[in-house]
Amino acid sequence: MLNINELTNLCGKLGCRITPECSLSEYVTFRFGGKCRALININSADSAVEILRYIRAENVKYFVLGRGSNVIVSDEGFDGVILLFGSDFAHIEVTGNTIKCDAGALLASACVHAQQSSLTGMENLFGIPGTVGGALYMNAGAYGSEMADIVVSAEYIDENCERQFISRGNMELSYRHSIFYGTPLVITSVTIELSAGNADNIKEAMNNCMAKRSSKQPLEFPSAGSTFKRPDGSYASQLIEECGLKGFSCGGAEISEKHSGFVINKGYATCADVLELCSIVQKTVKEKTGFSLELEPVILK
Numbered sequence: 477m478l479n480i481n482e483l484t485n486l487c488g489k490l491g492c493r494i495t496p497e498c499s500l501s502e503y504v505t506f507r508f509g510g511k512c513r514a515l516i517n518i519n520s521a522d523s524a525v526e527i528l529r530y531i532r533a534e535n536v537k538y539f540v541l542g543r544g545s546n547v548i549v550s551d552e553g554f555d556g557v558i559l560l561f562g563s564d565f566a567h568i569e570v571t572g573n574t575i576k577c578d579a580g581a582l583l584a585s586a587c588v589h590a591q592q593s594s595l596t597g598m599e600n601l602f603g604i605p606g607t608v609g610g611a612l613y614m615n616a617g618a619y620g621s622e623m624a625d626i627v628v629s630a631e632y633i634d635e636n637c638e639r640q641f642i643s644r645g646n647m648e649l650s651y652r653h654s655i656f657y658g659t660p661l662v663i664t665s666v667t668i669e670l671s672a673g674n675a676d677n678i679k680e681a682m683n684n685c686m687a688k689r690s691s692k693q694p695l696e697f698p699s700a701g702s703t704f705k706r707p708d709g710s711y712a713s714q715l716i717e718e719c720g721l722k723g724f725s726c727g728g729a730e731i732s733e734k735h736s737g738f739v740i741n742k743g744y745a746t747c748a749d750v751l752e753l754c755s756i757v758q759k760t761v762k763e764k765t766g767f768s769l770e771l772e773p774v775i776l777k
């Protein structure tokens with residue numbers, strides 16, 4: 477059971493910030509969702525171990541959150557503790573061709589460090605919102621590149637609250653999947669390896685990538701990016717368009733006119749609106765094309 481005073485004392489000892497009854501909408505890119513019992517800003521791997529030991533022993537529900545760019549939060553919120561891997565745990569260190577990132581570092585910051593160190597190989601990932609930990613968890617990717625191409629190793633906390641090391645070969649990386657997916661393993665750092673390149677060319681490639689995103693994606697609206705995984709043999713956006721669902725909406729949630737793979741929040745969407753819209757899309761696409769669309773974001777409830 478959650479004893480907020482004990483947890484607050486523990487966070488105080490570890491130097492981690494804690495916010496009780498925290499509204500989650502500002503911590504996720506979709507910008508809706510209820511409150512959690514408490515949100516803790518993790519500040520180190522050691523603090524994460526101590527906090528996990530406590531909340532696991534007390535059977536407190538918890539969820540590890542990065543930048544919240546692939547999460548749909550329930551309108552009722554989350555009756556547990558959020559462990560936020562964000563700016564309090566975001567150190568990045570470049571040594572030769574390798575970049576070691578704390579799990580809370582932004583993927584975009586890692587890209588900028590790479591560019592400033594004339595390291596090539598992750599330009600196509602520039603513009604994917606979120607943390608390096610979240611990117612490894614989802615094996616995030618874009619424009620023909622993915623985390624699997626650049627990661628060499630990671631550190632994580634296992635189910636017994638022990639710190640572990642894993643190399644790429646054991647990470648089971650495939651399309652939007654890693655060994656961490658759907659497990660209690662908590663990533664604390666990620667090391668990537670790149671090749672020597674030309675800083676100007678790298679910068680140009682990053683800018684081109686960002687320009688492509690802004691021209692094709694509805695970045696002016698809150699969303700969780702592509703709402704459905706790519707089904708084998710087709711594209712979610714193409715199937716949704718074929719079914720005449722572009723622009724279709726439920727409450728404040730809408731299939732983007734600019735990119736039909738994105739569900740956007742027009743400003744007043746609730747979780748219920750998004751889930752209703754997604755379920756209509758899945759049903760219609762299945763009936764009309766035979767393809768099953770699977771949600772890409774993780775639902776937090």
Ligand SMILES: Cc1cc2nc3c(=O)[nH]c(=O)nc-3n(C[C@H](O)[C@H](O)[C@H](O)COP(=O)(O)OP(=O)(O)OC[C@H]3O[C@@H](n4cnc5c(N)ncnc54)[C@H](O)[C@@H]3O)c2cc1C
Pocket residue numbers: 505539540541542543544545546547561579580603604605606607608609610611612613614615616617618656661662663664693695699700701702774
């Ligand atoms: C506008 C937009 C564009 C996008 N474009 C792309 C794209 O091109 N390609 C792509 O792949 N994705 C894309 N996404 C989705 C999203 O950005 C990625 O999946 C991203 O990697 C998620 O990182 P995050 O830190 O936000 O993770 P979160 O959304 O916070 O979490 C996602 C999952 O990862 C888990 N997690 C996070 N950190 C850790 C950790 N340290 N240890 C264990 N588990 C953890 C969470 O528990 C959760 O289950 C886009 C999203 C948006 C909003």
